[in-house]
Amino acid sequence: MLLTKASEYALLSLILISQKNAPQDVDTLSNQLGISKSFLAKILQALAKENVLTSFKGAHGGFMLACKPQELTLKTIVECAEKKRTVVFECSPSTQKCPGGDNKGTLCRVWPILNKLQTKIDQFLDNMTLQDILES
Numbered sequence: 001m002l003l004t005k006a007s008e009y010a011l012l013s014l015i016l017i018s019q020k021n022a023p024q025d026v027d028t029l030s031n032q033l034g035i036s037k038s039f040l041a042k043i044l045q046a047l048a049k050e051n052v053l054t055s056f057k058g059a060h061g062g063f064m065l066a067c068k069p070q071e072l073t074l075k076t077i078v079e080c081a082e083k084k085r086t087v088v089f090e091c092s093p094s095t096q097k098c099p100g101g102d103n104k105g106t107l108c109r110v111w112p113i114l115n116k117l118q119t120k121i122d123q124f125l126d127n128m129t130l131q132d133i134l135e136s
Contacts, residue, residue: 003078009035010043010081011074014130017053018069023062043081050080069134075125086125088118 012033017024026044030037044063048055052072053063065072078086 004082005035005039006043006081007078009033009040010047010077011130011133013040013044013063014047014052014065014072014077015134017063018065018130018134020064023056023060023064025062028062046083047077047080050076052076052080065130068131070129070131072130073126074128074130074133075122077130078125086121088121089114 013029016029016032026037026041029044030040033040044053045055047053048063048066051066054066055061055063075086
């Protein structure tokens with residue numbers, strides 16, 4: 001599983017947005033974070049599309065959280081930012097994508113370990129919320 005700058009910027013943006021009571025615009029956020037406005041806009045739009053953020057248009061527009069920080073899991077944030085499921089390897093969630101299996105249904109020796117790792121990562125990401133990050 002590769003967490004890219006998109007995940008990092010999504011988390012940093014959500015931290016800033018969650019600390020305000022008014023919509024935060026992309027210009028302000030990109031300046032505060034020192035990141036590309038266009039890249040950040042794409043990330044925030046993806047988060048809004050998945051109902052993590054609510055977007056407001058107009059002179060006082062911007063983005064606000066669509067839910068409480070304690071309801072927003074790290075897994076949701078990462079998967080929205082990355083636009084794909086968080087997996088250690090393509091085969092780790094299911095034996096259906098195991099490249100080491102043969103026609104008799106045997107699995108490679110590594111798959112059980114990868115699947116255990118995937119389960120632990122999923123549990124961690126499902127249990128960690130934006131609120132936990134704000135409190136750390």
